[in-house]
Amino acid sequence: MKLSHDPSSPEFQARRAQARKALDAIDPAMTGDRASESKRQQWFEAVYSRAENDPACVPWANLRAHPLTAAFVKSQLRGIAGLRVLDVGCGLGDNAECFAAAGAKVTAFDFVADAVAWAKRRFAESKVDYQTADLFALPQEWQGQFDLIHECYTLQAMSPARVPQALAIFRDLLASDGRVLIVARARDEEEEISGPPWPLPPSIFDVAKEQGLEPVMIEDVAATANVGRRHWRVLMRRVG
Numbered sequence: 001m002k003l004s005h006d007p008s009s010p011e012f013q014a015r016r017a018q019a020r021k022a023l024d025a026i027d028p029a030m031t032g033d034r035a036s037e038s039k040r041q042q043w044f045e046a047v048y049s050r051a052e053n054d055p056a057c058v059p060w061a062n063l064r065a066h067p068l069t070a071a072f073v074k075s076q077l078r079g080i081a082g083l084r085v086l087d088v089g090c091g092l093g094d095n096a097e098c099f100a101a102a103g104a105k106v107t108a109f110d111f112v113a114d115a116v117a118w119a120k121r122r123f124a125e126s127k128v129d130y131q132t133a134d135l136f137a138l139p140q141e142w143q144g145q146f147d148l149i150h151e152c153y154t155l156q157a158m159s160p161a162r163v164p165q166a167l168a169i170f171r172d173l174l175a176s177d178g179r180v181l182i183v184a185r186a187r188d189e190e191e192e193i194s195g196p197p198w199p200l201p202p203s204i205f206d207v208a209k210e211q212g213l214e215p216v217m218i219e220d221v222a223a224t225a226n227v228g229r230r231h232w233r234v235l236m237r238r239v240g
């Protein structure tokens with residue numbers, strides 16, 4: 001039987017639910033084992049290798065750019081062309097491709113080599129420069145090189161303790177007058193969470209400021225059929 005690659009099909013959703021259950025069972029963050037960040041990386045590696053090319057088994061892979069990212073790109077269309085864009089935690093590459101289609105010069109990275117290889121296979125003719133790299137150990141020559149850093153669902157996928165350092169790294173990657181675009185699930189400050197993922201609270205903006213980033217646009221996007229749950233879409237620049 002040919003497996004559906006349509007994320008809206010019930011059969012795709014059933015495969016995803018089955019994969020999600022198996023992945024939760026081995027996720028160190030779900031099982032209370034927070035001893036080591038490397039275990040979380042191993043979990044991401046397991047997600048992509050167990051999937052064996054079936055996108056239904058990669059819980060966040062919807063085979064299209066995130067609607068909030070796509071709408072941002074559309075709204076800025078002429079302003080995107082020529083920008084040096086960095087896509088953080090690119091997964092299967094749909095967001096990176098969306099920026100490239102609008103004329104940006106895109107570098108996209110993920111710390112899982114299988115994800116990067118899969119993105120390259122999917123977009124064999126792509127102009128995107130796909131790289132295997134860890135956000136916390138990026139090449140020195142990337143510092144100060146990007147006009148736009150885009151991250152979708154990667155901050156919320158890391159343990160909250162690592163988020164301040166991640167934001168500081170984003171700041172250092174920005175060229176002068178560069179921007180950071182964050183698309184993430186949102187929550188109220190006092191809302192209980194049991195991540196992963198760990199939706200971002202409003203205090204993320206204070207944390208960002210401490211790391212030298214200030215919002216120039218904050219959108220608190222209500223849950224809709226299009227995005228499912230409440231989200232932030234935030235644009236930040238360097239302080240000062």
Ligand SMILES: C[S@@+](CC[C@H](N)C(=O)[O-])C[C@H]1O[C@@H](n2cnc3c(N)ncnc32)[C@H](O)[C@@H]1O
Pocket residue numbers: 044060061062066088089090091092095109110111112115133134135136151152153154157158
């Ligand atoms: C929830 S997925 C989102 C993927 C993609 N941005 C999307 O929206 O489909 C998070 C991605 O970030 C990657 N990732 C997590 N931590 C990372 C790190 N420290 N450096 C690079 N990639 C990372 C994971 O391997 C995974 O592909």
